[in-house]
Amino acid sequence: MKDLGEAKKIIGMEIQRDKIKGTVCLTQTQYLKKILERFGIDGKTKPVSTPLAPHFKLSASMSPRTAEERKHMAQIPYANAVGALMYAMVCTRLDISHDVSMVSRYMHDPRKGHWQAVKWILRYIHGTTDIGLKFERDDRLEQNLVGYMDSDYTGDLDKRRSTTGYVFTLAKGPVSWRSTLQSIVALSTTEAEYMAVTKAFKEAIWLHGLIEDLGIIQEHVDVYCDSQSAIYLVKNQVHHSRTKHIDVRFHFVREIMDEGEILLQKIGTADNPTDMLTKCVSRIKFQHCWDLINIFRY
Amino acid sequence: MSQPDGFKVTGKENWVCKLKKSLYGLKQSPRQWYKRFDNFMIEHGYTRSQFDNCVYFRKLLDGSFIYLLLYVDDMLIASKSKVEIDRLKA
DSSP: OOOOSSOOEETTEEEEEETTTTEEEEEOHHHHHHHHHHTTOOTTSOOOSSSSOTTOOOOTTOSOOOHHHHHHHHTSOHHHHHHHHHHHHHHTOGGGHHHHHHHGGGTTSOOHHHHHHHHHHHHHHHHTTTEEEEEEOOSOGGGOOEEEEEEETTOOTTTOOOEEEEEEEETTEEEEEEEEEOSSOOSSHHHHHHHHHHHHHHHHHHHHHHHHHTTOOOSOEEEEESOHHHHHHHHSOOOOTTTTTOOHHHHHHHHHHHHTSEEEEEOOGGGOTTHHHHSOOOHHHHHHHHHHTTEEEO | OOOOTTOOOTTOTTOOOOOSSOOTTOTTHHHHHHHHHHHHHHHTTOEEOSSOTTEEEEEOTTSOEEEEEEETTEEEEEESOHHHHHHHHO
């Protein structure tokens, strides 16, 4: 076994520490440059500012299937490219998690349009290889772990399912994030939001336990949600014809709230960084989301 | 299963050897490595986190912690106390 001294790199992530300011930064510049080279993106390629522009309306049947297209797509390393992006997304690049989630839905049968979207993401990475996560020393330890969540109603064009997105920050930097297609169809925005609350609460319970093991005692975790109706649904025992079918999730979330371990709080849409995990957002909104959770340009 | 070249015993070609210790490249080797690692950590007074099995931690006398994160064969040690880090590495 070899001792490598002060940690500089772990599983492909570069670690930069500033002991005076009390910050730790994680970047993946080397890895990203390597994958860009592998997929033929070089200095001549024009970078783009958002990972997926709204004009990509991805669906399973994007163009008619011809023998020619099939032959063309058989040569394209679609799964390789998506896999490479996914690793970056899991480690430090939560800014592309929604987009990776979009393109990975078509892994079994990619079309030309999907490949164009993957190339667009690679071009976005090309312009942002120096982006990373920053964690800051925080003296107010009692409010260290904070969660944000959001959902996008019927974002998926094939089966009309909704998207869940959440991010948890510790020491002001993101530690856990997810952007995923919900497993069942939601009948209303409130319901989509409600399913996202359930997912976020499950993650919050685990993280709360983990940081307690690590010696950070926090009385409760605040999870911020921008949907007032979902919050009311959790807090009040209202019975309504449009919500009466949401049964099991109801009881789970309410029970957790009653125990006081995790609390659901209201946040304005403008201050919610998870917008970028559930939908394609504009460049300005996108960078605002970065600032909210300490994604920085190195 | 056959005897390796150069180690064939005439008359007993269908015999196999019994391993007394684990070897490189065996299907069971990763498990053995992990077991040994886990035993080592527990012997040194560390606790494995119930929430994430790749995290080991120990509370130090001054109330601060030392953490060890395990990722296959890659490790990350974090603590406020330099002495404790060096002690764990040794």
